[in-house]
Amino acid sequence: MGKALFAGVDIGSSFTKVVLVDSEGEIKGSSVRRSGTDFNxxxxxxxxxxxxxxxxxxxxxxxxxxxxxxxxxxxxxxETRTEIGCHGRGCYNAFPEQITIIDIGGQDNKIISLDGNGNRLSFKMNRKCAAGTGAFLEEMSGRLDVPISGFNALAMKSDATVTINSFCTVFAGTEVLEYIRDGKKVQDIVKGLFVSVVKRVIEMDSLSGKIIMTGGVVAYNPEIVRIASELLKTDISVPPMPQMTGALGAALFARDENHKLDTSLTAKAEICC
Amino acid sequence: MNEVKKETKKIQATETMKSVMAASFKELDDAVKSKSKKIAWCTSVGPAELLRSMGFLVYFPENHGAMLGSSRMAADLIPAANAKGFSPDICSYLTSDIGSYLTGNTPLKKAYGMEMPKPDVLVFNTNQCRDVKDWFDWYGREFDKPSIGVFTHRNIGEIKNYELDDIAQQFKDLIPTLESIAGVKFDMDRFRETVKLSRQCSELWKSCLALSEKTPSPWNFFDHTIHMGPAVVLRGTKEAVDYYSLLKKELDERAAAGVSSIGNEKLRIYWDGMPVWGKLRTFSDLFQSLDTCVVASTYCNSWIFTQLDENDPFRSMARAYTELFIARDEEYKIKYMTDLHSRYKFNGIIFHDAKTCPNNSNNRYGMPERLQKHLGTPTLTINGDLNDLRLFSEQQSITNVEAFIEQLNEVA
Incomplete structure (x- = not known):
């Protein structure tokens, strides 16, 4: 029998991520692609x-x-696990201490609080609204006619951030149109959108311990981490492969579960003999 | 991966409950057709005993609201009320019920072969919210019938004598109008008898709910929401007393035999706030698949009126309808839930933040955080609504509940 691998599959609303780990928890392979309509x-x-x-x-x-x-x-x-559990597990693997995780995903945000042993203390997800998610930025990319892949570089150039007030993505789009009409620079509007995303997320819960940020939005837009750090007045850490944290957590759970099964089978065998 | 549905033992009394409810609606429909009896509309925690004792048949629009929710008709009917000026942000019982009337579309047709029975009088109690008054006043204008009621104090801590005096007097003040509509004089003996029957119904309902203190619980919140029907619409009648005697006997047997309502009870949950009526089955199946029993709720406990006393009917009715959870202050609510926590031994609390029902959404002023600290019991808030499924995200809710149960299992 060849080497044993344990798979974590994270099917998000925008992207599907897979991570394979070995019995030591070391990443042996990973991949990401758009989820599309056929998840399997x-x-x-x-x-x-x-x-x-x-x-x-x-x-x-x-x-x-x-x-x-x-x-x-x-x-x-x-078996299945929620993304809350898997993001927690994946982050704790990189930062084994008391942490609060801010995950910005395609259609939902999460704030997950873990104690020093990795046990979950609490979590919150965004409500029904997509404010502060990747979907919000995707919508605004269309409004501005700027590819989302260019957002981070634009935001870094900004020297006069605009303020986006609305919770509603559609009405935020109206605000963006007003700024365009007023002749504001695109980079300042994009920076304003990033600030809006961060504000929508950090107001979801109180944050304590070491702050970690994860998710696809963070992976492609590190400027968002810098803005969050500035607003929260604290350092923020980002794990390696921040978009893959959920899949990594799932893979680590897979390894743990398999270990439990093996232990159980060994114990049964010993009783039989 | 397919969830394996676990075998559970059905509650046999359910069929009797359906017949009892059907008979009460038939009585209402017969009265409408024959014009033999006057019909009073009453809020669900309104003075039904007074109305019954004066010979009125009593119809509860909130019960109709719940039917509109559970039949998933509400979201299609609410826009008709919105177009008449009722905001989508106010009570979706109100908007779906008025939408039902405006469009002539009611689940009563399918369930009982009848239309909404028109009122001779509408009687409210604002102990739940102001919306019930606005709701009844609209119909009062529509049918040109009196909309009268009782204005209960709010955010009540310890109940004061002046509050009881006030509410008791307000009940008495309803009598002249009711007498003129009913065409009969108020009869104190009949009132005492109705109050007595209502208390007996409440005592039985209370003891049925209390059986969920047992581990495993022989029934659960989703059963409670179905079987509470007679406690709401038939309290003050012998039929309700007889029904809960029957139900209690069966539940006692289930408890004695160690029957679990979900098959394999590993965790116990308290539900605060309204049910999501159109998603009872979704939640019931979800909790069952997670080996989790929702053992108690603020909502189903709200129809316990054991303070009723036939020897002091007006004042005891004032107390019973004032001590309602929804009318109380935050300090009382924390004490109340602390007491239930010690009795029901639940592992976690789920708050349902119902968008259109602020008075039943107890999460909005930091109670989950305070309770979590006070009891050491994790809490979760899910967003939704009692009736308007446009305000409910099923997948978000399922993920929230599953993640919460994962968290509780880590501790367990």
Whole structure:
């Protein structure tokens, strides 16, 4: 039997992420692609790419945990965990201390508080509204006719940030149109959008301990971390591969669960003998 | 991955409850057709005993509101009320009920083959909210019938004598108008008898709910919401007393036999706030799949009126309808939930922030945080609504609940 791998599959509203770890918890492969409309297919493609990096076949996967919005659509998964649990697990792996995680995803935000042992103390998700999520930035990208991939570089150039007040994405778009009409520079509007995202997220809960930021929005827009740090007046850490934290947490849960199963089987075998 | 549905033992009394409820609606419909009895509309925590004792048949629009919610008709009907000037942000019982009237679309047709029975009088108690008055006043103008009621104090801590005197007098002040509509004189003996039956109903309902203190709980919040029907619409009648005697007997047997309402009870939850009527099955199945029993709620405990006393009917009715959780101050509410926590031994508390029902959404002034600190019990707030499913995100709610149960399991 070849080397054992443990898979974490995070099917988010925008992107699907897969991470493979070995029995030591070391990342052996990872992949990310748009979730699209066929979650199983996206997961399969990501898994194939990850296995290629790990130089292993499907039979190497001992256990799989799926998470994210599409967690119940992964046929390979042995069990599901919520993205709250998986982001916590993935972050604690990088920062094993008391932490508060701010995750900005495609359609939801989370604030997760863990104690020094990695146990969850509390969590909050955004309410029904998409304010402060990646979906908000995607919508604004269309309004500004600027690719979202260019947002971070633009925001870094800003020297006169505009203020976006509205909670509502549509009405925030109206504010953006007003700024365009007033001749404001695009970089200042984009910076204003970033500030709006950060404000919507940090007002969700009180923050304590070491602050960590994760998620695709943070991965592609590090300027958002700098703005959050400035507003919160504290240092903020970002784990390696911040978009993959949920998938990594799921993979680590998969490894832990498999270990429990092995231990249980060994104990049974000892009783039988 | 498919969830495996666990086998559970159905509550046999459910069929009887359906017949009892159907009979009461038939009586209302017959009275409308034959014009044999006067009909009073009453708020769900209004003075039903007084009305029954004067010969009125009593209809509860809030019960109709819950039917509109559970039948998932509400979201289609609310816009008709919005177009008449009722904001989408106010009580969705009100807007869906008025929308139902405006469009002539009611679940009563399918359930009981009847239309909404028109009132001869509408009687409210603002102990729940101001919306009930606005709701009844609109129909009063529509039908040209009197809309009268009782104005209860709010944010009450310890209940004072002057508050009881005031409410008791307000009940008495309703009598001349009711006499003129009913065409009969108020009869104190009949009133005492109705109050006595109502208390008996409450005592039985209370003891049925208290059986969920047992581990495992023989029934749960979702059962409670279904079986509370007679406690709301038939209190003050012998039929309600008989029904809860039957239900209690069965629940006693289930408790004695160690029957779990969900099959495998590992965690216990308290639900604060309104049910999401159109998603009862979704939540019931979700909690069952997570081996979690919702054992108690503020909502279903709100129809316990054991203070009623036939020897002092007006004043005891004033006390019973004033000591309601929803009318009390934050300090009382914390004490109340602390008491329930010690009795029901729940592992976590879920607050439902119902967008259109601020008075039943107890999370909005920091109570979850205070209770979590006070009891050491984790809390979760989910956003939704009692009736307006446009305000409810199913996937967000499911993820929140699943993540909360994961968290409780870590501790357990």
């Amino acid at each position: 297919s996206s997961a399969d493609i990501c898994l194939g790419e990850s296995l290629k990096q790990a130089d292993a076949g499907h039979d190497a996967i001992r256990y799989c945990v799926s998470t994210g919005y599409g967690r119940k659509n992964v046929s390979l998964a042995n």
